[in-house]
Amino acid sequence: MMGEPKIRARGVAKHYRANNLDVRALDPLDLEIYEGEFVCLLGPSGCGKSTLLRMVAGLVTPSAGTLHMDGRLITRPSPERGLVFQEYALFPWMTVLRNVMYGPSVRGLGRAKAEQLARDQIARVGLEGFENHFPSQLSGGMKQRVGIARVWANQPDVLLMDEPFGALDSITRNVLQRDLLGLWMQERRTILFVTHSVEEAIYLADRIVVMSARPGRITAIVPIDAPRPRNLLDQDSIALRAHLTGLVEAQVIATSGGRIAAKSAVGGYVE
Ligand SMILES: Nc1ncnc2c1ncn2[C@@H]1O[C@H](COP(=O)(O)OP(=O)(O)OP(=O)(O)O)[C@@H](O)[C@H]1O
Ligand SMILES: [Mg+2]
Structure with missing residues (x-):
């Protein structure tokens, strides 16, 4: 492929030291x-x-090497760069709608716009009608859909x-x-x-x-x-x-x- 990569890893390595144990987690790697x-x-x-x-x-600093995004x-x-974890990283005290609105609101989108964006996103992951549910009232699959809607609503590049x-x-x-x-x-x-x-x-x-x-x-x-x-x-x-x-x-x-x-x-x- 041509052009500047979105993400470029050069010689990226990581070792951890915890409880007197050195762990070489990653040896230097290159990836585009x-x-x-x-x-x-x-x-x-x-x-x-x-x-x-x-x-x-x-979230973690490499022990060696560099990581670039768009240079x-x-x-x-x-x-x-939006992160979706295995565990459903939702705010349990917020409804589905609030969870998805959270990112756009923090980014400074007005309330009405953030809500519209969140509602669209919730519909796109098939959760229309569940806007006012709390995470504890959803199945695992539904929670992960909210997780995806939440990250997607931030319109991350990656x-x-x-x-x-x-x-x-x-x-x-x-x-x-x-x-x-x-x-x-x-x-x-x-x-x-x-x-x-x-x-x-x-x-x-x-x-x-x-x-x-x-x-x-x-x-x-x-x-x-x-x-x-x-x-x-x-x-x-x-x-x-x-x-x-x-x-x-x-x-x-x-x-x-x-x-x-x-x-x-x-x-x-x-x-
Ligand atoms: N914060 C940390 N402190 C110390 N060691 C860590 C830390 N995070 C990860 N490690 C160690 O680094 C190694 C790689 O862990 P990592 O979680 O990146 O693996 P993984 O490929 O995601 O594994 P899995 O498929 O089980 O999720 C492991 O040996 C782990 O113990
Ligand atoms: Mg893992």
Whole structure:
């Protein structure tokens, strides 16, 4: 692809020191993401996917290297980069409407405009009629729809999504994937989307960035040109799924020494 990338990572690395333990979360990596691209980060648990996303968000500072957006160094969070977490990060004391209005109001949009924008956004994620519900009155899938509406209402240039559908049942997850894709096809925002799921990545991505086990490195970048919506049961998808599953499993096996790996509370694999 041509031109200046939307996001550029150069030699970005991260190590953490906590409780007398040094963890090399990410080894230096280079990555370019272009305007309007949908990029999925795929890799085993603990390989630094969330760390990378948080660095792009400006919430975590790299130990080495630089991150730029539109040629400007990322040093702190910005509404230009909206973050959607796995947990539904909603304000429990606010209604759906207030939750979605929050960002536009903080940005200084007048009340009437913020409300109109929020109502449009709520309708676009299929929650018309639920404006006055509180998060506790919604299902998990609905909460995540609000999460997406809330971030989308800020009209960020870049959406950073950290396993947003990870906690949902597979049918709800499929519906949300389809709806997210619909939103993205209407308004091509740049999306960096973290997932464990090979199928999810094949369904969504223009490019899949496959990461190694910790310390995370990029082991492969797989472009997908197939038109959308994609059929995960066609021959190309099946072949791609086998290929990607092989790449990720090789990394999980490498970490667990070939033994059965169990996910630890801190997100790494322990034996
Ligand atoms: N704030 C922190 N302090 C210390 N160590 C951390 C911190 N955040 C992450 N780590 C460590 O960095 C490594 C990578 O964590 P990260 O959350 O980025 O992995 P991940 O790929 O998102 O994993 P998962 O797929 O399980 O979400 C882990 O070993 C983790 O323990
Ligand atoms: Mg994570």
